[in-house]
Amino acid sequence: MTPAYMPFTYLSTALADTLAALVGPLVIYQPMADGVSENLTALDERGTIAIRVPLSGDEDRLAAALAEFTRWARLNPGKSTAGAGFISSRQGMVPFFDETTINQLRTDIQQYGRPDAGSDAAEVPFSARLFLAVAQNNDSTTDHLDDDLSRFKAMEQKFLDSLDGADDVAFNRHGTGAELWREDPGARQTVQRIRAWATLAAADTDSPDLLVTTSAAVVDTLMERFGDTLALETLATIRLGVPQAGDDPLLAAVLADLAERPQLAAADLAPFTALAEAAAGGTGVTVTLLAAMDRDPTDVIRAMAPLGIPGVEKKKAAQPIRHTLILLVQN
Template sequence: MKPLYFPFTYIPKSVGKTLSACFRQTAVYQISGTKIPEDMQELSREGILDIRIPLEINGEFLDKILKDYRAWVNIHQGTETAFLAAMANKIPFFDESASSQIRSDLKKIGKQIPPEEKPDPLFNAKLFLHMAQEFDLQKKELDQDLMDIDAMEDDFMKNLKWEDEDDHAQAVARRQWDKDDPGHFMTTERIKAWASIMLQDSQVPGLFITTSRAVLEHLIDIVSEMEEVICLDAIPMGADEDEAFSNWQDGLMESLEMMATENWPIPMDDMANPPEIPERKTNVKLTIFMVPNKTPYECFADCFETEVLQAGSAKTATQFKNTIIALIEEGD
């Protein structure tokens, strides 16, 4: 079993390294094989990410329809953020044959044509996830520029105060993690769009991980059965080559898989704390939540107001009796 990252499709390199402190490899969705960000490709080559494309959109078609649609939104809405909001609100004519309709609408500025076709919610969800990924990527680049400025200021102050270099490095790393949580932006829409794809995947695991506390808190509000079962707050980063640490990771996954497949309640005594590695000062916090007696499909179907699962569907058959949600954060 591999954990599946949600509800984002973009994972920066720094976040990927943090995920690898808990799990050897993390699965993540992408919408197009030709639109995978370079840093994610690198993480995939290193074996940290398992990139999955359950429902692919052709890259050239994606470029074409986004170009036309951006033009439409610039006329009607005016901003990139409004673009995402509009997409999440189920654009009336938005489906795989939408480009011609968009161009037609562009010729009639300010006059919206009543929809003649039903929207394709699944296609809309895929496109929304891709645009959210582009938004997150651009924001990450801006945050990096701001962090570089912070680092220069810190270097200047450190030289004035003769601060310890290790303490300075820790402070810079901490600020990087504390940048705005992308999950605060359109939380509901992100989760619904991601869940729309996940519910079409016949090979979902029993373990789902996020780095967004905003997403976790939103999910707790939706899934009333969700309860915290354990918190591990001293997991070292960059200890992949340490044998004791690797054995701990394997044991952690075995315990989590048992939690997902066995009848609840399950004894938690076998969940060992990670080994201490003194030379690793940056630690990771892993908080594990359980949704007992709900399969992953049933759990994420709760994100929708209407019934989205068909009873007895082969797509929702799974060995997992419970759903595990994990929040990964950088500790103090």
């Protein structure tokens, strides 16, 4: 199976290694070919991920719009990360995909010297790419900030552990400093992230077979917005240990078999739930399996994408997928 990470276009090295150990190398869609981060490029070169850029064109226009939004975010006080201010300022709206915002986007990009594309539908791919580029900048910056906070926390703990005589005065070495809290990156503009990502995925001539996410907010939104349309069901949740690097992906063979079965009753899930025995030792993750019953991945992706996006001819799968599986992986 070919798994794809959704609805994000950025992930850390540690997370990429974990997901690859579970399902194999993941497809990571990029909104533009230029400016792919060194982190993602390195992961692609060693085969942990596969970078794909399904949509191209308007590169100068896209880069100019991204630079403008980044500059705006930096000039606005109280915005800690590039792109965060722009996304937060549109809370409660349906950015990039409704008629009002498309018209606003046209106005924003006129200064870059390009004529109007002519129709709202023609603007949707550009709009999706711009949204994902802004979100990716924010996700990358947040990830690096989390790394800095983790290192600070480790240094703080090391300092506390080195204090002589602290135990004699009943000093609590572990009571100073708050535990690190990380926001679910999919909790902001969740619908827009899904629709923008699906715009890229729908333009890929080689559709992924398995959708993987690390955001509970994304899964909740999928169930709420697309659950009935896609016959989406939660099948099972198990606890797993992450395999060592170099081992075969733990879930790949089982998931490939499940996706092709005529039905997915409780008895059919036994090979999946039996993998919970692998949780003994190692770093543990919680894995929730969902399925869009009797829907192939191409149909599922197009259902999540906004209306009016251009269709592409898909490659025929060697082994047709009967059910589209969605995997939620959480630490």
